[in-house]
Amino acid sequence: MNIPKLSQNALAAIREIKPIASAADPENRKEWVLAHARSMRVGLRLVLAEIDEIGISLKNGWISPDQAANDLAALEEVPVMVAAIFYRGSTE
Numbered sequence: 001m002n003i004p005k006l007s008q009n010a011l012a013a014i015r016e017i018k019p020i021a022s023a024a025d026p027e028n029r030k031e032w033v034l035a036h037a038r039s040m041r042v043g044l045r046l047v048l049a050e051i052d053e054i055g056i057s058l059k060n061g062w063i064s065p066d067q068a069a070n071d072l073a074a075l076e077e078v079p080v081m082v083a084a085i086f087y088r089g090s091t092e
Contacts, residue, residue, distance in 0.1 A: 047075065047078065055068075
């Protein structure tokens with residue numbers, strides 16, 4: 001499995017804490033939290049789909065146990081939010 005790597009600029013943007021425009025407004029805060037939850041959910045679903053793909057490929061003999069172990073190890077390094085960012089265009 002080949003996991004895409006983010007550029008240094010993209011990594012810095014992800015790590016940068018961005019203030020919420022109207023954090024004092026509970027409705028805006030609520031919408032932001034809901035959007036964040038949706039993004040995390042998409043990321044988790046994508047990770048689960050990748051795990052399923054690895055398992056199916058191993059079960060059918062399409063990949064070796066070593067390759068499956070490597071793919072799972074690589075997948076563990078992908079944070080859910082990064083997965084959501086990578087696949088944002090293809091899931092909506």
